Amino acid sequence: MRKTFGDLVAVDDVSFTIEAGETYGLLGPNGAGKTTTISMIAGILERDGGDVLISGRPHGTTSTWGKKRIGYVPQDLALYPDLSARENLRFFARLYALNRTEARTRIEEVLEIVGLTDRAKDPVKEYSGGMKRRLNIGVGLLHHPPLLILDEPTAGVDPQSRNAILESVAALAGEGVAVLYTTHYMEEAERLCDRIGIIDLGLIRAEGTRRELVALVGExxxxxxxxxxxxxxxxxxxxxxxxxxxxxxxxxxxxxxxxxxxxxxxxxxxxxxxxxxxxxxxxxxxxxxxxxxxxxxxxxx
Structure with missing residues (x-):
């Protein structure tokens, strides 16, 4: 993929694959091109070159088929604070065009995955920051997407909530979900990610498992x-x-x-x-x- 803004090359022929059941970490300093890359993969931002393939099929800003197969969890919370967790999930299930029976079953499954079953009836405005983050992930999982994009899902949460989020993400591999994960916490990448791509100045500088990356620099x-x-x-x-x-x-x-x-x-x-x-x-x-x-x-x- 390639993206320029005037004379600035924000993403310069970045290429990687994520397999089903794999968590891929995209790491880079601020301004490295992570957000631009994620936006193009999610179909939010038009590419200047290259392709995005979801399950082997081309995907872009006008691809309804592709967007239905992506769960995108942004840094900013996308929830209705006056509604309960279950009501939020019910609303988004309708947006995803899930039928009533399917939605009812999937909502309970998602609440279990993100550990919010006991608080499902409470208004989201009464939730801690970590609980809101977990519910945000749940919204992205509702429609069984083969690809889940998590953009710094633990930003600004306490250690206990952060650990609960990481446990929820780790459980997704067992469901066969491909996860694209960005974070500012190196220990999260080491704990969760099967492979990691290090991006800087719009280029993938290195890619591989933790052991492979360490070997690259002779450690x-x-x-x-x-x-x-x-x-x-x-x-x-x-x-x-x-x-x-x-x-x-x-x-x-x-x-x-x-x-x-x-x-x-x-x-x-x-x-x-x-x-x-x-x-x-x-x-x-x-x-x-x-x-x-x-x-x-x-x-x-």
């Missing part, structure tokens, strides 16, 4: 051992998984590509050398370091 996992000796170092150096090793009195530090896969062998090698291991710490590089490396900015910049 390694670090295993730190507190021991009663260092005589295991020569044996550890012979292991093909070990990229670098350092040691001191009562301490061994091993650099590997995948600590989760190699930790058992590292510990077995140390123990076989007659070394007693007192403590073990595993440090995995996170997405924040990758993001800073690729964009030169923090996610919130």
């Amino acid at each position: 390694l996992d670090r295993i730190s051992l507190t021991t009663d000796g260092t005589q295991a170092v020569p044996e550890l150096e012979r292991l093909p998984e070990v990229r670098k090793i350092s040691s001191g009195e009562g301490h061994i530090e091993v650099m590997v590509e995948d600590a989760r896969k190699t930790l058992t062998r590292i510990l077995a090698t140390v123990t076989e050398a007659g070394v007693v291991v007192r403590t073990v710490e595993v440090h995995e590089p996170n997405l924040e370091s990758v993001f800073l490396h690729l964009t030169g900015k923090a996610l919130r910049d």
Whole structure:
């Protein structure tokens, strides 16, 4: 996809796919092109070039077929505060042209998914910010969309509500929903997203799983051992998984590509050398370091 505003190239040939049941994180600093990209995918903004395909079929601003297959949950709440959660969902179900029987069943399913069944009769104006966010997600899910777009769904909510929202989003993968997720919280992306695209200045700078992105910038996992000796170092150096090793009195530090896969062998090698291991710490590089490396900015910049 491509989009320009005068001389400004806001989105420069951005391309990615999201499979059913997959959560794809689109991360980028402010002004990177995330909102423009999402608006084109949702059919809100006309593209200057490229295609958007929903279930293999072209989709654009005039595509009613495509828009029926997208659930779009914007940053700004789209709810009626004087209506209850159930009344809000009933109203939007009519907009989605669900028949009465289908709507009744789906509303109860959605209330369960977003954890609002017990408060379904209460006016939305009495809800906390997190509850409103969850209901907003529920509106986007009503019509069984194969693609759900969530634009910073946890912005401005308390930690407890935020966790409830993340649990609701995580449950969608089991329903086969493809989720496009943007956030300003790196830990959310690490927790939820199967794959991540890092966008900056309108370009996708890198794409992949957390492990793949970390590998792109050469980051390694670090295993730190507190021991009663260092005589295991020569044996550890012979292991093909070990990229670098350092040691001191009562301490061994091993650099590997995948600590989760190699930790058992590292510990077995140390123990076989007659070394007693007192403590073990595993440090995995996170997405924040990758993001800073690729964009030169923090996610919130």
